[in-house]
Every structure is written in structure tokens, then in C-alpha cells.
Amino acid sequence: MIPFRFIHAADLHLDSPFAGMSSVPDRLREHLQQSTFAALNHLVELAIAEQPDFIVISGDVYDASDSSLRAQLRLREAWELLGRHGIPVYVIHGNHDPLNAGRLRLAHPEHVTVFGPAAESVTALRRSDGEPVAVITGISYPTSAVTENTSLQFRRDPSCSLFHIGLLHANVDGQEGHDAYSPCSLRDLQQSGYDYWALGHIHKRQILHEAPWIVYPGNPQGRSLKETGPKGCYVVDVNGHGEARLSFRALDTVRWQEAELSIEGLANEEQLRDLAEELLEELREQASGRVQIVRLVLSGRGPLHAMLQTGTEGEELIQELRRKESRRLEGEAPGLGPSAPVVWPAGLKVRTGADLDPEAMRQEDSFLGELLRMADLAEREEELLEQIMGSALAAVSEDRRLRMLVRELGTEDQKALVRQAAEMAVSLLAEQETKGGAQR
Ligand SMILES: [Mn+2]
Numbered sequence: 001m002i003p004f005r006f007i008h009a010a011d012l013h014l015d016s017p018f019a020g021m022s023s024v025p026d027r028l029r030e031h032l033q034q035s036t037f038a039a040l041n042h043l044v045e046l047a048i049a050e051q052p053d054f055i056v057i058s059g060d061v062y063d064a065s066d067s068s069l070r071a072q073l074r075l076r077e078a079w080e081l082l083g084r085h086g087i088p089v090y091v092i093h094g095n096h097d098p099l100n101a102g103r104l105r106l107a108h109p110e111h112v113t114v115f116g117p118a119a120e121s122v123t124a125l126r127r128s129d130g131e132p133v134a135v136i137t138g139i140s141y142p143t144s145a146v147t148e149n150t151s152l153q154f155r156r157d158p159s160c161s162l163f164h165i166g167l168l169h170a171n172v173d174g175q176e177g178h179d180a181y182s183p184c185s186l187r188d189l190q191q192s193g194y195d196y197w198a199l200g201h202i203h204k205r206q207i208l209h210e211a212p213w214i215v216y217p218g219n220p221q222g223r224s225l226k227e228t229g230p231k232g233c234y235v236v237d238v239n240g241h242g243e244a245r246l247s248f249r250a251l252d253t254v255r256w257q258e259a260e261l262s263i264e265g266l267a268n269e270e271q272l273r274d275l276a277e278e279l280l281e282e283l284r285e286q287a288s289g290r291v292q293i294v295r296l297v298l299s300g301r302g303p304l305h306a307m308l309q310t311g312t313e314g315e316e317l318i319q320e321l322r323r324k325e326s327r328r329l330e331g332e333a334p335g336l337g338p339s340a341p342v343v344w345p346a347g348l349k350v351r352t353g354a355d356l357d358p359e360a361m362r363q364e365d366s367f368l369g370e371l372l373r374m375a376d377l378a379e380r381e382e383e384l385l386e387q388i389m390g391s392a393l394a395a396v397s398e399d400r401r402l403r404m405l406v407r408e409l410g411t412e413d414q415k416a417l418v419r420q421a422a423e424m425a426v427s428l429l430a431e432q433e434t435k436g437g438a439q440r
Pocket residue numbers: 011013059060094096201202203
């Protein structure tokens with residue numbers, strides 16, 4: 001085999017609207033709305049710097065099937081720039097940008113290969129000498145919902161010794177939180193004989209298997225607090241033995257993240273606000289030019305827990321932090337670049353506990369002790385978890401839509417709910433006990 005290099009990206013979702021961000025200042029919103037295009041530019045810059053033999057993009061290039069003219073023009077600009085540098089691109093379409101979409105069809109330049117609705121294969125060449133280095137097979141979504149296992153169409157020609165790359169937009173092993181399109185199993189992919197499955201669809205970066213490589217690069221730009229952490233693509237180097245080495249490269253200009261803050265030892269709201277401000281400043285120092293959108297996660301046990309249960313205190317804290325950040329933003333020169341890395345407090349999650357000693361309570365031969373032990377058990381035994389969820393939600397089970405919503409909850413979500421319910425019950429009941437005791 002001949003060594004070569006390629007870049008694997010997916011789910012660009014160009015021109016995502018960021019519709020849910022009504023509370024952010026206009027300048028920040030504009031920056032957000034440009035962020036999917038900025039990630040595309042970073043991808044092109046990376047390719048020009050790294051000189052891969054080709055790029056593969058595994059679906060959902062556009063966010064919407066009626067993709068804007070703006071998105072199409074920006075994509076064409078990117079294609080042209082790559083073309084000028086002699087870098088070919090191989091693309092499939094996914095559920096967000098299927099082939100039957102009513103969008104304007106700008107013709108693709110010759111160095112961009114777009115795969116059709118049935119699996120087809122092409123041979124990729126090394127740019128330096130035109131030697132064949134890889135077989136690339138791809139398949140695009142003809143419509144927005146593909147429910148058959150299209151991975152079965154990928155068949156390796158056993159007489160061909162070239163490195164085989166499969167481009168597929170699919171949900172492998174039914175991952176939660178994404179439509180079960182093009183459903184297939186890890187086993188299907190392993191048994192196909194392909195060396196590298198360049199997947200798209202799931203936005204969380206993950207390497208499901210090595211050699212054969214089964215890889216989701218994730219989307220190159222996070223779009224909500226559900227898509228946290230560094231986002232980018234993989235640069236893949238294949239050596240003369242057909243062994244691949246992957247290197248992740250961040251492409252995002254806006255980073256979504258959660259930041260944890262413990263209320264332990266805090267006596268009042270002022271202390272909490274001061275600590276939250278300190279945390280945001282720490283994040284600002286680590287920004288390296290990126291805008292950060294942050295959800296504070298309050299954790300730990302302390303006297304502030306009860307106050308945070310009403311919801312209003314937490315909301316006021318966030319409003320206060322936002323006011324401060326907005327003022328800072330207005331005072332800055334235009335542009336949200338390296339000189340003024342914005343850290344926007346987007347939300348608050350309260351995971352705190354009452355100022356109790358649950359460890360001691362767990363040992364108690366009391367109702368509260370029993371309650372805590374049962375919640376612990378539900379974390380380990382799914383049968384008990386189901387039973388608790390079933391009886392707690394019996395009242396709403398008559399409603400079909402509510403029933404469906406409940407069914408969509410993953411096991412982890414259910415465990416978190418039971419944990420939260422136990423915590424709430426214990427702190428309310430413990431409070432009652434204290435009050436009762438005082439009266440007596
Ligand atoms: Mn997608």
C-alpha cells in the first residue's frame with residue numbers, strides 16, 4: 001500500500017438558525033449565525049495547511065433541505081478554494097439535506113464528487129503522483145428518512161488491496177437522541193471488509209472501533225448546550241501497511257459547555273454570585289479566541305440548596321451575570337475575536353442537595369433511610385427503575401402524547417429523575433421533621 005492522508009468531517013449543518021437564542025445580544029447572535037460558516041472556513045484552511053489527498057464529508061452539509069442561497073454560495077466558495085489547491089472532496093447527503101430537497105441546485109465543480117442514492121465506488125488517487133490509494137464508497141439519502149440498513153450495500157471486492165473507506169450517514173446500534181435512520185450494527189460495519197467507516201449523523205465525536213475504524217467525527221461547530229466541548233474533524237494518516245492514525249482538530253469558533261460550581265460552604269447569594277463571576281473569568285482566560293456559551297451546573301450540598309429549589313433565585317443569578325456580560329460586550333470594540341472572548345451564561349442547572357448527611361441517613365433504620373436505599377437500588381436494577389417510573393407516571397399514562405414523551409426518555413434520564421425525586425423527597429421530609437420537632 002501507499003501512504004496517504006485524508007480529512008474526515010460530517011454534519012456541517014451550514015446556516016443553522018440558532019433560533020432558540022432569543023436572550024443573547026444582537027452581536028453575539030450574529031456571531032452564532034456565522035459560526036457554521038466559520039467552521040467551514042476553518043476546514044478549508046486546515047486542508048490547505050495539511051495538504052490531504054482528499055476530504056470526505058459524511059452528510060448533513062446543509063442544515064435544512066430548503067437550504068438558503070447564502071449557504072449554497074458559501075459552500076461553493078469553499079469548493080472553489082479547495083479546487084484551486086487541488087484538493088478533491090467526496091460528499092454524501094444525509095437526512096437534513098436529502099437528494100430530493102427542493103433547494104436550488106448549484107452545479108458541483110469537477111473535483112467534488114457527490115454520491116447518489118445507491119452505493120457506488122470511486123478510486124481516489126494520491127495527489128503527488130496520481131497513484132490509486134483508496135476505494136471510496138458512498139450513498140446519499142434520496143429522501144429525509146431512510147429506514148433500511150443501507151450499510152449492507154457496501155461490499156468489498158476481495159481482489160482489491162486498496163484501503164477501503166465507506167461514507168455513511170447512519171445511526172449505529174440505535175444511539176439515543178438521534179433518529180434511527182439507516183440503522184445498522186457495529187457488527188455489520190466490522191464484517192463489511194471496509195478499513196474505515198467515515199460516519200455522520202450522530203453529532204457527538206466517537207471512535208466506535210479501531211482497525212477497522214468506525215468513526216463519528218461529530219459536527220465541526222456545536223449548535224446548542226446539547227453539543228458541548230471541542231468540535232472539529234479528523235485528519236487521518238494511513239501508512240504503507242494500511243494502518244491509520246487519527247488526529248482530532250478543533251474547527252469551532254463558538255464553544256458550548258457546562259461549568260460546575262459547588263455550593264458547599266456558601267452562606268448566601270452574594271457569595272454564590274461572586275464565585276460564579278470568578279468561574280466565568282477563569283473560562284475567559286482559557287478562551288483562546290473562542291466565544292463560549294456556558295451553562296452553570298450548581299452541585300454539592302449546602303444551605304443554599306433550599307433557596308435554589310424555587311427556581312427564581314437561579315434565574316435572577318443568570319440575569320445578573322448576563323447583564324454584566326452585555327455591558328462588557330457593549331464596551332468592547334466591534335468583533336468578538338481574541339481581544340474580547342465572550343463568555344455568555346446561557347443557563348443554569350441545579351443539581352445541589354440539602355444540607356444533610358445522606359451517608360449517615362442511608363445507615364438509619366428510618367423511612368428516609370429506606371427511601372435513599374431504594375433510590376440507590378433503582379440506579380442498579382432496571383426492573384425496579386421501571387416499576388418506580390411506571391407507578392409514578394400512572395396518572396399521566398392515559399394521555400398518548402405524554403406516554404410517548406415518557407417512552408423517549410433514556411435510562412440515564414430516568415435514573416436522574418429518580419435520583420432528583422429522592423433528593424427532593426428527603427429534603428422536604430427532613431425539613432418537616434425539623435419543624436415538627438421545633439413545635440414539640
Ligand atoms: Mn446531522
